[in-house]
Amino acid sequence: MMHGAIGTVKYPLAALHHHGIMDDDNNHRRRLLDAMAKSVAEKGYGAVTIADLAAEARVSKRSFYEQFRDKADCFIALYEMASLQSLKVLREALDPKQDWHEQVERALHAYLSALAK
Numbered sequence: 001m002m003h004g005a006i007g008t009v010k011y012p013l014a015a016l017h018h019h020g021i022m023d024d025d026n027n028h029r030r031r032l033l034d035a036m037a038k039s040v041a042e043k044g045y046g047a048v049t050i051a052d053l054a055a056e057a058r059v060s061k062r063s064f065y066e067q068f069r070d071k072a073d074c075f076i077a078l079y080e081m082a083s084l085q086s087l088k089v090l091r092e093a094l095d096p097k098q099d100w101h102e103q104v105e106r107a108l109h110a111y112l113s114a115l116a117k
Contacts, residue, residue, distance in 0.1 A: 029067045029077075031057035036078045045075060089114045 035056035039048040050071060054061045068074040093110035094103050 028057065028059050028063045031059060032064060032067055032074060033078045033081060036074050040075070086111060086114065 032053055035053045036048070039052050039056055043052075048071065050061055050064055053071070053074065054064050057064075064074070068077065089110050090107050093107045095106070096103075098106070
């Protein structure tokens with residue numbers, strides 16, 4: 001989980017890694033996504049290089065290119081992961097049995113709480 005300008009990013013792959021199910025490629029991908037989140041938060045997207053990401057993730061540049069076409073591809077993957085996590089948080093907060101006002105309030109609270117972590 002990374003904190004920074006793009007909010008909190010949680011990766012479903014982290015659970016697989018924790019249980020020893022994830023392979024090295026997914027581990028490299030997760031570490032590169034973590035590195036992108038941290039590097040962009042610290043330096044801004046424009047200043048981040050592939051070498052920065054590889055160093056932060058403790059992988060080779062070759063490993064980076066096995067996972068992503070370029071820096072933009074990695075950033076888009078990070079954005080997609082963050083978006084999916086946000087949607088998951090919102091879906092879990094909704095309860096169709098509740099009044100729509102209550103649902104909106106719960107969803108907003110859940111979303112903002114997830115961003116604040």
